[in-house]
Every structure is written in C-alpha cells, then in structure tokens.
Amino acid sequence: xxxxxxxxxxxxxxxxxxxxxxxxxxxxxxxxxxxxxxxxxxxxxxxxxxxxxxxxxxxxxxxxxxxxxxxxxxxxxxxxxxxxxxxxxxxxxxxxxxxxxxxxxxxxxxxxxxxxxxxxxxxxxxxxxxxxxxxxxxxxxxxxxxxxxxxxxxxxxxxxxxxxxxxxxxxxxxxxxxxxxxxxxxxxxxxxxxxxxxxxxxxxxxxxxxxxxxxxxxxxxxxxxxxxxxxxxxxxxxxxxxxxxxxxxxxxxxxxxxxxxxxxxxxxxxxxxxxxxxxxxxxxxxxxxxxxxxxxxxxxxxxxxxxxxxxxxxxxxxxxxxxxxxxxxxxxxxxxxxxxxxxxxxxxxxxxxxxxxxxxxxxxxxxxxxxxxxxxxxxxxxxxxxxxxxxx
Numbered sequence: 001x002x003x004x005x006x007x008x009x010x011x012x013x014x015x016x017x018x019x020x021x022x023x024x025x026x027x028x029x030x031x032x033x034x035x036x037x038x039x040x041x042x043x044x045x046x047x048x049x050x051x052x053x054x055x056x057x058x059x060x061x062x063x064x065x066x067x068x069x070x071x072x073x074x075x076x077x078x079x080x081x082x083x084x085x086x087x088x089x090x091x092x093x094x095x096x097x098x099x100x101x102x103x104x105x106x107x108x109x110x111x112x113x114x115x116x117x118x119x120x121x122x123x124x125x126x127x128x129x130x131x132x133x134x135x136x137x138x139x140x141x142x143x144x145x146x147x148x149x150x151x152x153x154x155x156x157x158x159x160x161x162x163x164x165x166x167x168x169x170x171x172x173x174x175x176x177x178x179x180x181x182x183x184x185x186x187x188x189x190x191x192x193x194x195x196x197x198x199x200x201x202x203x204x205x206x207x208x209x210x211x212x213x214x215x216x217x218x219x220x221x222x223x224x225x226x227x228x229x230x231x232x233x234x235x236x237x238x239x240x241x242x243x244x245x246x247x248x249x250x251x252x253x254x255x256x257x258x259x260x261x262x263x264x265x266x267x268x269x270x271x272x273x274x275x276x277x278x279x280x281x282x283x284x285x286x287x288x289x290x291x292x293x294x295x296x297x298x299x300x301x302x303x304x305x306x307x308x309x310x311x312x313x314x315x316x317x318x319x320x321x322x323x324x325x326x327x328x329x330x331x332x333x334x335x336x337x338x339x340x341x342x343x344x345x346x347x348x349x350x351x352x353x354x355x356x357x358x359x360x361x362x363x364x365x366x367x368x369x370x371x372x373x374x375x376x377x378x379x380x381x382x383x384x385x386x387x388x389x390x391x392x
Contacts, residue, residue, distance in 0.1 A: 001085045002029075010075055013051035018078040036083045043165060045172045049080035051190065052179040052198060074179070074199040084202035087166070091203065094162040095210045103228040104206045110304040113227045114365045117234065117303065120223060121275045121312055124236040131277045134236040135243040136308075137251070137288055138301055140269035141258065144229040145208055146196040149262045150174050153197075153211050160210070173203070195262070211261065216253045222246050227304055240274065244287045247272075251290045267293040273301045275310055282310050306362050314366040321358050328354045 008018045024032060039045055053075040062069030097105055102113035117136070124132030154174070157167055177198065178190040197204040197211075205228050218224045218233070225232045233250060235243045255265055272288040272295045274281060288295045299310045307317040331354065336347055 001082055005078075005082070005085070008078075012075050012077040012079075013053050014046075014048045014077045014079060016078055018081075021078055021082065032079070032082075035079070036086065039083060040165070040169065043168045043172060045080070045169070047176065047178075049077045050173070050177045052076055052177070052193075052200075053187070054179055054181045056181065056183055072199065076198060076200050081200075081202050088202065088206065090166065091162070091206050094166075095157070095160055095206060095213075097209045098213045098215065098226075100215070100224045100226050101209055101213065102226065104209055110227055111362045111364060113225050113230075113232075114304055114306055114362055116223075116225045117232055117308075118365050120234050120236060121308075125275065125277055125312055132236045132238060133240055133243065133281070134234055134275040135240070135247055135286060135288070136273045136275060136301065137233040137247055137295060138271050138273075138303060139231040139233070139254070140266045141229050141231070142264045142266045142269075143196075144263055145199065145204060147262050147264075148196050148208060148211050150195060152261055153207060156210055156214070170207075212263075214257075216250075216257055218250050219246060222250050224250075230304060232303060240281075240284070240286070247288055248290075251288070255290050265290050267291070267295050270295045271298045271301050272296070273298055273308065273310060275308075275312055277311075279311070304362075306365055317366050324358055325355060328358075 002018070002021050002024075005018050005022070007022055011017050021032070039049075055073045055075060056070035057073055058064055059069055059071055092104065092106070097103070102108040102110070102116070121134050121136070124134045154167075154171055157170055162170075174197075177193040179193050180190045181188040197207045208228060212226075212229070215224065215226075215231075221237065222233060222235045225234070231254075233247055233254075235246045237243050251265075258265060267290050270290070272286045274284055274286055274297070276282070282299065284297070286295075286297045288297070300316045301308050307320060308314075309316050332347055332350060335350060
C-alpha cells in the first residue's frame, strides 16, 4: 500500500509524511504493522489520526478577500490513511454499492458511468424518425460529503454484513474528529467535527456511497447513474412534457430522501439538457423543477470531465481538448528550443504528464469523431520539433 502511494512531502497532524513512510526500513515497517494491527484489535484510534489540518488554496482568478474563493485541502495522518487503504477490500466486499453507483466498484469507473449515460442518449437518437428525445438532469448536492449524518450512516453500516468489530472501529473513526486551519503561517484552534466524512480520507468515498445506497429506485422510463455524489437522471421518449413530468416526479422522491439524510439538492447548480436530433428544439427551455425551484436548462453539460452537447456531436468537448493541447504544447516548444532545449526523453516525459491525460480520458465516450476533428486534434497533439535537442 505504501509503495503505491504518492511520495508526498506534506506533513500530517502527526508530524509524518508519506515520503517518510516510504523510507522506512524493515524494522520500521514491522513496527508500523504492529501499530496498525493494534488499532484493529483494540478498536481504538489515536486522536492524532482523527485530526485534520485544512490548508485554504486560492482558486485561480478569484478575489483573495472572499472565503468562497478558496479551495480547502485537508491534510490527514498518512499512517491512518495507510490503515484505511488496507481496509478498502474488506469494506468493498461488505458494503455493496447500489447498481447505479459506479464509484469505488470493481470494473467500474467514470468511463463506465459516462458510457451508461451515453448509451441511452445514442439509443434514442438512433431510432427511426421521429427519434426519441432524452431529458438529462445533473444534480448538485450541497456540501454532500460534509453533511453526512453519523448516526444514520452508522445505522446503515450496522445493517450491512461488515464484521461487528469493524463496525465499532468505524464508529471510533468518525467520532471525536477535530480540524484546524493553517493560513498565512498561523494555525487556528482545533474545532470538533460532528458530521460529514473526512475530506481526503481513503474510506470517505466508500462510506458516502453506503450513505446514499438506499436511494429510491427510479420509476419506469427513468434511469439513474451515479459516481459518488454526482447523480444523473435521464428519461427518453417522444413527448418532452411527459419526460419532464416523469423526471420531476422522481426528483421529488430524491429530494425527500436527501432531506431525511441532511443532504440538499442545489437547483441553481444542477442542470437540465434536452438531447434531440431536431435543431429547432436545441434552445427549448425544459420545465424541470425540484422543491418548486426551476433547474436551469443548458446545452453543454459537463459530466465527470466530459462536455456533452444537445446535438451529441462532442464538438464542444473536442474543441476544448484541442485548445488545451495547443496551450500546453507551448510548454513543450519552450523546452525544445534549439539553443537550450531538453532532450527527447525529457520532452516525452513532459508530454505524458501534461498532454496525454487529456486525450486518454474517456475516449470510448467522445470517440470516434469525424475525420476533420481527428486531424485537428492530431496536429494539436504532435510533439514539437527538436532540431538540436540531442546536443544537450
């Protein structure tokens, strides 16, 4: 587990970094194993393992004088995270996620979630005219991971097949947590955390999946696909008003479920999109609501990192990729200048780090693309010339 972890130099609340753990000798590794086993056998978790240090990072282009301009990054004990990682297989076996959940499941990923969504859209558009329309709604849950009710979560876990000892360990893992903020070299007083799953915790996503695993099943004609807290609702058919009515009915059921678990759908940050082969319907406003508040209609929803569009052309997505590649390739060109450029091996490593992840993310979803777009992307993705790179 430690060998696969990123060699981070960030110091946790216990004064230890993952890099330190990676450099443990045989004796140190054996001692660490005894410490981790002791936590499981005694069902006790040291307080420092339940401490988080929050480092606010300013978002690009945001004003520094506003709290919402910062992205909180929580530093946790790497020792505790190592134990969590060791427990993952056991938790996955006993906390079985719902069929609609693609997060933290074997042979499931963001790509399989996107494929489920894409397949339904394509199925409707491929029907003989009149083609089926598809209404798609993405849901934004307000601070979902931070508002998990511990009592409800523990009740769910007690009803699972997780061994009683691990159930009590989870209770200790969630209770008595504290967090402090580090800002401009100063650290605030620790504050008790009474709800939510730990940000950055290895088990957090799995625990959250369990928390929402009992979502009400969608009615006939409506589907649900989720990846952790990213939920997508879809309905396909001929009559748009009927589709919106079905979706609204299910949204009411979901809102009731989420409210009972201290979660809330944010209508203004959610979105509704109509996928259709009729261009005249491209700008149609959908009557989709939750809690009597309208969900905005948009043409290009971004789901799990892939931008869809009402006409299902993927042009916005491929255009965005090409633009990012052109921008990032400027870095490669700067490295490859003839007078002081890096060698080919260094350029290749840089390319694999900054360029290739863009084109390698979920290609089964947005490919194949037409020949013109493919040629454009190939030009954007090509490595710059290095006429004298082998001299350096």
